[in-house]
Amino acid sequence: MIRQKIVAGNWKMNGSLESINVLLDGLLKMKDSNSEVVVAPSFPYLSAVSNKIAESNLVLAAQNVSQEEKGAYTGEVSTSMLSDFGVKYVLLGHSERRSLYAETNDLVATKVKTVLDSGLTPMLCIGETLSERESDKTLEVCTRQLQAVIDVIGIESFDKLVIAYEPVWAIGTGLSASSEQAQEVHQSIRAFLAAMSDTVSQRVQILYGGSVKASTSSALFAMPDVDGALVGGASLDAKEFLEIVKAAG
Numbered sequence: 001m002i003r004q005k006i007v008a009g010n011w012k013m014n015g016s017l018e019s020i021n022v023l024l025d026g027l028l029k030m031k032d033s034n035s036e037v038v039v040a041p042s043f044p045y046l047s048a049v050s051n052k053i054a055e056s057n058l059v060l061a062a063q064n065v066s067q068e069e070k071g072a073y074t075g076e077v078s079t080s081m082l083s084d085f086g087v088k089y090v091l092l093g094h095s096e097r098r099s100l101y102a103e104t105n106d107l108v109a110t111k112v113k114t115v116l117d118s119g120l121t122p123m124l125c126i127g128e129t130l131s132e133r134e135s136d137k138t139l140e141v142c143t144r145q146l147q148a149v150i151d152v153i154g155i156e157s158f159d160k161l162v163i164a165y166e167p168v169w170a171i172g173t174g175l176s177a178s179s180e181q182a183q184e185v186h187q188s189i190r191a192f193l194a195a196m197s198d199t200v201s202q203r204v205q206i207l208y209g210g211s212v213k214a215s216t217s218s219a220l221f222a223m224p225d226v227d228g229a230l231v232g233g234a235s236l237d238a239k240e241f242l243e244i245v246k247a248a249g
């Protein structure tokens with residue numbers, strides 16, 4: 001099955017109105033691409049970015065969302081608010097949210113359901129820490145994180161989301177997983193899903209994230225089970241990010 005590649009930039013808590021405008025001016029020079037190219041700014045910039053990319057092929061993502069629909073939840077943002085700004089994807093379960101904001105597998109699963117129910121598409125991040133990898137628990141951790149979501153939404157819906165495999169030890173460290181390491185985990189994730197649904201396992205897009213750079217992205221994208229990248233630091237540089245988009249084809 002041919003799966004469209006996705007190259008997504010997670011800007012995290014970076015940028016200013018000024019720097020984001022410069023970044024977008026660079027990104028809007030993008031040549032036509034067969035890949036879907038996504039940017040995920042912080043909440044306050046969604047409106048400005050949404051307006052600026054309206055006539056382009058760029059697609060908007062949010063970095064988080066509330067599991068609640070509306071009400072007395074100070075500081076939270078709902079799926080319908082994101083929809084108002086043309087958001088398509090919502091990052092969920094990012095390791096920074098799991099480790100710094102205590103988001104559990106159960107909470108992540110609830111958020112995935114809320115996002116799917118609202119018609120948006122979750123980008124579900126999973127991945128092991130260095131000590132988990134060193135004790136051979138990579139697959140166990142990833143499948144536990146996936147299973148928590150499957151238990152809530154069911155396997156039939158699992159191709160309505162995008163998986164991002166982001167080994168924690170590779171995030172922001174400059175120490176990317178090799179393309180072979182990424183492929184090995186992506187293939188195992190697909191095999192895990194195939195045991196429940198062959199169709200879902202073939203359809204679901206699995207992105208790799210963790211210190212992705214232009215220089216290593218061609219090798220990464222050549223891997224049969226790597227359907228794109230979720231890029232942090234390198235997505236803040238238009239030239240570097242567009243090189244990654246180019247490598248994706």
Ligand SMILES: O=C(CO)COP(=O)(O)O
Pocket residue numbers: 010094166170171172173174209210211212230231232233234
């Ligand atoms: O966390 C990431 C994307 O969500 C990856 O970040 P880096 O590309 O900066 O390692």
